[in-house]
Amino acid sequence: MPTAPARPGKPLLSGRRGTAEMLVLKTFLLVPFAALIAAVPLLWGWGIGWTDLILATVFYVLATLGVTVGYHRYFTHGAFKAGRPLRIALAIAGSMAVQGSVIFWVASHRRHHAFSDREGDPHSPWLFGTSPAALLRGFWHAHMGWMFQREVTNADRFAPDLVGDRDLRVVNRFFWLWITLSLGLPAALGWAFSGTWQGALTAFFWAGLVRIAFLHHVTWSVNSVCHLIGDRPFASRDRAANFWPLALLSMGESWHNSHHADPTCARHGVLRGQVDVSARVIWAFERLGWATDVRWPRAERLAAKRVQQPG
Template identity: 70%
Template sequence: MSTTVHDRQSRDHTRTEAAPQPMLAGEKSPAELFLVKLFAIVPALALAAAVPLAWGWGLGWTDVGLAVFFYTLTCLGVTIGFHRYFTHGAFTATRGLRIALAVTGSMALQGPIIGWVADHRRHHAYADREGDPHSPWLFGTSAGALAKGFWHAHMGWMFQREQTNAVRFAPDLLADPDIQRVNRWFPALTVVSLLAPAVAGGLITWSWWGALTAFFWAGLVRVAVLHHVTWSVNSICHMIGDRPFTARDKSANFWPLALLSMGESWHNSHHADPTCARHGVQRGQIDISARLIRIFEKLGWATKVRWPRPERLARKLNTTGSAS
């Protein structure tokens, strides 16, 4: 499939509410649910153990450097690849870049690419309404309902059995042989994502201990931190923050997450203009993902980039004031 067709279909399926295909495609199998829980819980347990372990055990500069490197690589694979490119078609990519983004995004351990994109396009089609897979506003506005909604939006939704219909929300990816191949490689890429830091740590320190600590910090802890940063965009960024632009949902800009999320937490700006390649569109808003897309554009790897235009932003300004 040409990248031009892929990008056009990405934009079309951001708003496929009237598509004839059903929204759901059955339920996850028991094995799939088990793997979802495994990938969510095991790194989280490592994160919970990280503080006491860091106090008196096994955290060195090699572990820090590897954790930062693999966090940045896999986070950008999600933010630029899974999100801005594959879900929204914010630019056109060469075949090499497209495959690289699919691979590095998969190494974030947030699920296979086709399911991830289908879920996110469904989120935009039904944002903060019935049908949204992870809105925090589905249970009401009381304190108890919002607490339940926060848990659901943050990670509880992943444990539900319902499965988004990829035939409806991601037909372009289903028709792409390269992406189908990367989708099938997800288990192998999971192993690579966890073991590559261990191999690097062992070679750098020339010790088994260095391999073990790198596996813990740059493998498990790194995955857990990235998970919760990504999930916070689903939960916190639909509950708390500024809303300088009009959107049909409760998306908000939450600046404390801007650096760790590589610009994804400028979420109100994104929902106001989903196919835009830059989310931090106002002065002083850090958006590392957009800066890297600019580099790809200068190298000729990304073309037809949808940068923000002043007239489009002006039409979206929230004239009633920024709400929190």
């Protein structure tokens, strides 16, 4: 699925969220966050077992790859082509991360690339200046503050290919169902494995709420931390940076400078020793025949983008 060109004749925004929509949004952002805060005293004393830990890990990996491989590298940037079953599966898996429906997410992220770290970027930490106070405000805005705003990126401008895809419109319409499954399946499996309501409750808490909140903050750190600090070995039009401590948890997304230097590349960790789990998954899809026309990094393009070190 190649990335469709934006339609600059259309407005940047398509409207504003209503009060009811803002209430639902805040619920799904703040309730998991509250669960994450509560997890510290719970983990210290009681309430987590091997079943909860395994379920949390499985659902974390599934939803994270749905975002990194599906929402990001495939739907947003067209880093490879996929058949209908994989396309639908990736859209559903990404939806289970509870970061927004597939069309909303892709439109917002394409807008980010179109205006990266300048006016029009929905979540740049550099929009308010470079003083310590401005950067603190910018960090909050880039990390999660931007999602509490009422403005909605115009999908007809930034994601016309997804809007025109019937399968994706259906997946997008049933976003509420994928959220329900993301929370309900861990609880159901916790009950099935333990045979108790306590097992269902702890699985719902750890593999549902806490897992969603933890993944939220890993993803949001790419927007905030990876535009503030880190290495910049490649030339890009913005301040995107590689931040290695997040590489494994983000499945390779924190090699952010490399990505912004070559957005359609299927591998973000392009240098020696840079772990990129998402790229390995795409490689596996290619070997299985599920992914074709994969845009792997090319040596000559990397060399052209490489920043020359002084001396």
